[in-house]
Structure formats: C-alpha cells, structure tokens
Amino acid sequence: MTTGIGPTSLLIGGELRNAADGGRFDVLDPATExxxxxxxxxxxxxxxxxxxxxxxxxxxxxxxxxxxxxxVLPSASAWAPCGSVRRATRRPSSDR
Known part of the structure; x- marks a missing residue:
C-alpha cells in the first residue's frame, strides 16, 4: 500500500523500526473508510x-x-503530517 502520510514504522532513538512483535494496524480515511x-x-x-x-x-x-x-520543529513535523494519521481511525489488521 502506497501512502503519502510519511513513515509507517516506529521512530525510536533516531531509527525507524517495526514493532517488537511485528504488530501493525490499518489507518482508515474516515470520509471514505x-x-x-x-x-x-x-x-x-x-x-x-x-x-x-x-x-x-x-x-x-x-x-x-x-x-x-x-x-528541529520543521523536520519533526514531517514525521507526523498535520491531520493525516490523527484524523484517521484505527482498525486492527486482524479485523480486515
């Protein structure tokens, strides 16, 4: 899935990484689901x-x-584009 929302991994200690257990969840566009x-x-x-x-x-x-x-603020804001993920809803990947 290609997104325009930036990184989809965790940023910890300056490195992008997957969750320790490999867990992921889908982010939905609330307007279109x-x-x-x-x-x-x-x-x-x-x-x-x-x-x-x-x-x-x-x-x-x-x-x-x-x-x-x-x-640092301008570059930090690139990691969480305004409104993209925060406006979306969460649905566990197992509920697809």
Missing amino acids: EDVASVASATPDDAQRAVDAAAEALPDWSARPPRDHAD
Whole structure:
C-alpha cells in the first residue's frame, strides 16, 4: 500500500523500526473508510525502548540552545503530517 502520510514504522532513538512483535494496524480515511496505511502498533517493550532512548538523549538535548530546538520543529513535523494519521481511525489488521 502506497501512502503519502510519511513513515509507517516506529521512530525510536533516531531509527525507524517495526514493532517488537511485528504488530501493525490499518489507518482508515474516515470520509471514505478506505485503508490509507498500515502502521506499526507499538508494544509496551517498544514504549520502554522509546523512553530509554529519550532519557539517553536528554542531557545533550537540554544543553543545546533554544534556537537548535526551534530548528528541529520543521523536520519533526514531517514525521507526523498535520491531520493525516490523527484524523484517521484505527482498525486492527486482524479485523480486515
């Protein structure tokens, strides 16, 4: 399935990866109820990895000047295009 919504994997520690258990869920366009993407479904282990990666990055991030933080925002927004996934509904892949 080709999408225009950006990455469909988890971004943890600066790397795109699949969910630990390989789980995915379909994202539906609420207007048409068509599948627009199949995205990774994070597990508790994935969440812990993300928390650990954030904790590891915090000292360096905190030491950077505010301007550096502001410079990251435009590229960070590319990872979650406004309205695409957030407007869509979730349906587990097993319910296809």
